[in-house]
Amino acid sequence: MPRCGPLILLLASLALGCAGRAPAPEPYLTPLAWDARLPDRPGTLYLLGSIHVGSAQTRQLNPTIVQAWRYSDELVVEVDLDASSADGARAWGQRAYLPSGCHLADVLSPETWQLLSSHLEAHGLEMARFASLKPWAVVLQLARIEFEQAGFAAEQGVDRRFLNAAAGRKPVVALESYSLQLDLYDGFSLKVQEMMLRDLLQPSDPYETAALVDAWEHGDEQAFLDLLFPDSDRWQAYRERFFYQRNENMVRKLAELEHDGRTRFVVVGVGHMVGPRGIPALLAAQGWTVERIGVP
Secondary structure: OOOOOHHHHHHHHOOOOOOOOOOOOOOOEOOOEEEEEOOOOOOOEEEEEEOOOEOOOOOOEOHHHHHHHHHOOEEEEOOOOOOOHHHHHHHHHHHOEOOOOOOHHHHOOHHHHHHHHHHHHHOOOOHHHOOOEOHHHHHHHHHHHHHHHOOOEHHHOHHHHHHHHHOOOOOEEEOOOHHHHHHHHHOOOHHHHHHHHHHHHOOOOOHHHHHHHHHHHHOOHHHHHHHHOOOOOOOHHHHHHHHHHHHHHHHHHHHHHHOOOOOEEEEEEHHHOOOOOOHHHHHHHOOOEEEEOOOO
């Protein structure tokens, strides 16, 4: 049973950017992608599930998915990484830090503080860099460092690659803001934040992230469900807040955008796409015809 901890959930839920590793035998990547249409209405939503970090060793997408991109009038992403950079820095400064005079050691249990101290020392990181941050902000910082040390970066993500491809050619629409995503974290109780931090600091299975990347490359929806939504209540509050509630909001916004009849290419974290409460399933429940594309 996978831990389903912060690294796995971050890969599939937040716009940190998609993934790749050593090439597999297949000539193309075949990630989860759908064609969604309303009967007797113009316009199409092409939906692509992404993992929000990547490497430079990403193979080409299936030609059917590339063709869907070319036919699209507009790119829709979780967060417009270009437009949000300045706002993101300001939002981080307003939310990520503990109140003046408060220290991270004041809000963590002695056991978690010791785990964190040992982790930072083992990785050559200074405590001063983290001591004034809230626990959720420490999680994000450490997760980013771990991804980068493993050779993954947001700059190589699918979100970033499509944003680069759209620059000067296609309009970009964001379903969320960076501020909203930070508000989600900041809304968790200190107890939940500490649980997230402790889970990140525990020794992890190195094959977990590799399994998630492999599931993305092969469009294996069941593998995502097993990795992200195991039969455990431990992460239910996180899943409700970071996946299910956001899925419903994204579907509302996509339905509003559709009224002009344009064709849109939607790149959203794959965790929002899978299962009975994922975006494709929610659209289908509202009368959309939803079909997989790009399958071998």
